[in-house]
Amino acid sequence: MIAAVMTRPREVAPVAPEASVEVRDLCKVYPTGTEALRGINLTFPKGQFTSLLGPSGCGKTTLLKIIAGLVPATSGEVVVNGRTVTKPGPERAFVFQDFALMPWATVLRNAAFGLELRGVARSEREATAKHYIDQVGLAGFENRYPHELSGGMRQRVGLARALAVKADVLLLDEPFSAVDEQNRRKFQEDLLQLRQVENKTLIFVTHSIEEAVYLSDRIVLLSPRPGRVSDIIEPKISRERSPEDIRRDPEYLDIVEDIWRGLRNYAD
Numbered sequence: 001m002i003a004a005v006m007t008r009p010r011e012v013a014p015v016a017p018e019a020s021v022e023v024r025d026l027c028k029v030y031p032t033g034t035e036a037l038r039g040i041n042l043t044f045p046k047g048q049f050t051s052l053l054g055p056s057g058c059g060k061t062t063l064l065k066i067i068a069g070l071v072p073a074t075s076g077e078v079v080v081n082g083r084t085v086t087k088p089g090p091e092r093a094f095v096f097q098d099f100a101l102m103p104w105a106t107v108l109r110n111a112a113f114g115l116e117l118r119g120v121a122r123s124e125r126e127a128t129a130k131h132y133i134d135q136v137g138l139a140g141f142e143n144r145y146p147h148e149l150s151g152g153m154r155q156r157v158g159l160a161r162a163l164a165v166k167a168d169v170l171l172l173d174e175p176f177s178a179v180d181e182q183n184r185r186k187f188q189e190d191l192l193q194l195r196q197v198e199n200k201t202l203i204f205v206t207h208s209i210e211e212a213v214y215l216s217d218r219i220v221l222l223s224p225r226p227g228r229v230s231d232i233i234e235p236k237i238s239r240e241r242s243p244e245d246i247r248r249d250p251e252y253l254d255i256v257e258d259i260w261r262g263l264r265n266y267a268d
């Protein structure tokens, strides 16, 4: 059974006890004068998978980078586990579109890199990295280099690196954009499984409506630039069926169609 719940964006985001990330009255104007985001109020509950969806250039990546502490907000604030974000922190890990792997380093070193930056001793960081390399299905590839891997495998190294730092919040910027459809689907299943096992808060930027509906507890729809929250959709998907059955479910397809119609208005 799938049921979409459409809720209006809240004017002011209250501090919910289970909230992992709070975005309050966030605005971003780049020094070039481009107004990317205006008045964003959002709550990302702990352990939930939220997708950010919206027309090209509406500020999705900007919002993700502000939450990561990689880009400063012009006004407003981001609060993670009760603390205001001013810079990157250990409770947040960012998975870049191109996975940001070091070409001269092995899979093991790449996966352990976040821990290396934090000064974790070599044996400990390699043991942790190895655990997550296994978890993302790359056991046996520890000593390979990125150029010896497929796009899908490189993506897994990027994810293993993010998991190895044991951040509560994973920020994923279109992690599927550089891989083929087959790998994309496999990785989607892995992400859903990881979410169950690791209970992470995931914030996910995508261009794919189908992907957002398939993966998310909540979908935040942003308006065209300057990005504002235009809707929050909760596709309640029961996962006790095969991925194929879910994707064929008329209710799933209706949610996809509704979102598509909403976004198409913006394109027109």
Ligand SMILES: Nc1ncnc2c1ncn2[C@@H]1O[C@H](COP(=O)(O)OP(=O)(O)OP(=O)(O)O)[C@@H](O)[C@H]1O
Binding pocket: 030, 031, 032, 034, 035, 036, 054, 055, 056, 057, 058, 059, 060, 061, 062, 063, 225
């Ligand atoms: N460093 C920057 N300096 C100036 N303008 C920027 C910068 N980064 C992004 N922008 C602009 O801010 C707006 C929002 O960009 P952003 O990349 O956040 O959007 P997006 O929704 O992720 O886009 P897309 O869906 O195309 O990836 C765009 O107009 C973009 O050109």
